[in-house]
Amino acid sequence: MDTQMKELIAIGASVTANCVLCLRHHIIQAKKAGIDDDHIQEAVEVGRMVRKDAAASWDEEADALLCLESAIGDAQESADEGSGCKNI
Template sequence: MDERTKVLICLGAANAANCIPCFEHYFGKARAVGLTLEQIQEAVDLASQVKKGAHLAIRNRISELMGQEKEFSLPCDRQASKSCCG
């Protein structure tokens, strides 16, 4: 795997983990390996979508366990898989 791809993955993981120091570290590395702000933003947006899907999936499960009928729409195609974004 090339270095730019590794850094993009790390940026997405840092975003998903809410780790500001991690994101700052890998943001510097991203710029150093020549990634554009647009490429960085795309990685952040993808990670945010996955993170949102996971959050909504657990909210749906909690509602189900509590006998509530409220269901939150997931940002991905749930028909493709039992779990969101997987």
């Protein structure tokens, strides 16, 4: 893998990891390696997509765990009332 590809991957990973210092470093390195602004922007956008999907998955998992906890605590209520949780 060449330096340009590594820097583009590092840019996307930096965005996904929310690491501002990493992103600054890798954008500078990418420009030194001759990568144009359009490709850098594309790598940033890929990182944003990955971060967004990962965050959504974590949010869904947190909601499911909260609903599970609620369901356990409400176990004595009637089944008709339910826990108010869509995921169970």
